[in-house]
Amino acid sequence: MAKIDLMGLPKKTLVDLLKTYSKNSMTVDGLWFVNVEEKFGLDMAIEIDTRVWERYGATEAKRIKKALHITDGGIPALAKALNFQIWLPGMDYEFPEVTEKNVVFNVTDCTPQKARIRDKRGEFPCKPVGVALFKKFAETIDTRLKMKCLVCPPDEHPEDVWCSWEFSLEEEYLKEV
Numbered sequence: 001m002a003k004i005d006l007m008g009l010p011k012k013t014l015v016d017l018l019k020t021y022s023k024n025s026m027t028v029d030g031l032w033f034v035n036v037e038e039k040f041g042l043d044m045a046i047e048i049d050t051r052v053w054e055r056y057g058a059t060e061a062k063r064i065k066k067a068l069h070i071t072d073g074g075i076p077a078l079a080k081a082l083n084f085q086i087w088l089p090g091m092d093y094e095f096p097e098v099t100e101k102n103v104v105f106n107v108t109d110c111t112p113q114k115a116r117i118r119d120k121r122g123e124f125p126c127k128p129v130g131v132a133l134f135k136k137f138a139e140t141i142d143t144r145l146k147m148k149c150l151v152c153p154p155d156e157h158p159e160d161v162w163c164s165w166e167f168s169l170e171e172e173y174l175k176e177v
Helices: 011-040 042-068 074-082 111-118 127-141
Strands: 092-098 102-109 145-151 163-169
Touching: 011 042, 011 111, 042 074, 042 127, 074 092, 074 102, 074 127, 074 145, 074 163, 127 145, 127 163
Parallel strands: none
Antiparallel strands: 092 102, 102 163, 145 163
């Protein structure tokens, strides 16, 4: 078979492939993490994973900005970019609040957490990883953006929200908006 031209594929096939690639990337991340955890322990796995996702957050944000031609900044640019993170097509999420001043982003169904629970590993205390990822992601979209974790394991969380993140412009920049 000859090389496949993605431009010739039906839209539904492309969407299905996007979701498959997203799941595949999360599977690789999960398998990598479990193996590091088994060999070096949970604390070391979290330490390494945090460094990886921090660097990845900046890289992913740069690539999304380029692909979507995001040249402006602020909350609208961040909210748009958050929708295109590689791991999101395999999860459910929502934006319960979006204003010019801030955006709240919730993960309402977390596939990796459910897999850990299914495999009797318990909830993954992913807060340091999420903080590193979202801080760098937001800063790369716009250096004026600040991130605050509202809830994330190991925090107790509502049954319908695994983690919640608030992003805002620093107070001094709000006058410009």
